[in-house]
Amino acid sequence: MPGIDECLLDVMRLPGARGAAVVDWTSGLALGTIGDSPNGDHEATAAETAEVARMAAEQPAFAAGLPEVPAAGDGTGVGTPPPVEDVIVTTRAGYHILRFVETDFDSSVFLHLWLDRAEGNLALARIRLGEMAERLVLA
Numbered sequence: 001m002p003g004i005d006e007c008l009l010d011v012m013r014l015p016g017a018r019g020a021a022v023v024d025w026t027s028g029l030a031l032g033t034i035g036d037s038p039n040g041d042h043e044a045t046a047a048e049t050a051e052v053a054r055m056a057a058e059q060p061a062f063a064a065g066l067p068e069v070p071a072a073g074d075g076t077g078v079g080t081p082p083p084v085e086d087v088i089v090t091t092r093a094g095y096h097i098l099r100f101v102e103t104d105f106d107s108s109v110f111l112h113l114w115l116d117r118a119e120g121n122l123a124l125a126r127i128r129l130g131e132m133a134e135r136l137v138l139a
Contacts (some may be wrong), residue, residue: 016120057082
């Protein structure tokens, strides 16, 4: 099972990958980054994408109709995954894919891939990010 650095290296092997990060959406901190950043600053990008992730993950409208997921451990809700699997933002030049990672502790981490629109394959990237998110080990 790959850690953050190995996961980010795998992400950058996707056709059209410009940059990637593993971000904690509750704090807005990048846990790891690789490649380019859309605005030249990985930490600022992490904080900005965390706002988008938090907004999507916390909206009751996205959880409507989903089956109840039992909380891990002591009933505090810790470990309950967000109702959203991923968020895709399309720009004129590229795609930003935010893929939520389910963890045993608080599921507040996501993978952010910045993908070139002309060279990348959105469907392939989405599938591969899902596979990587399932294998990612956070220690």
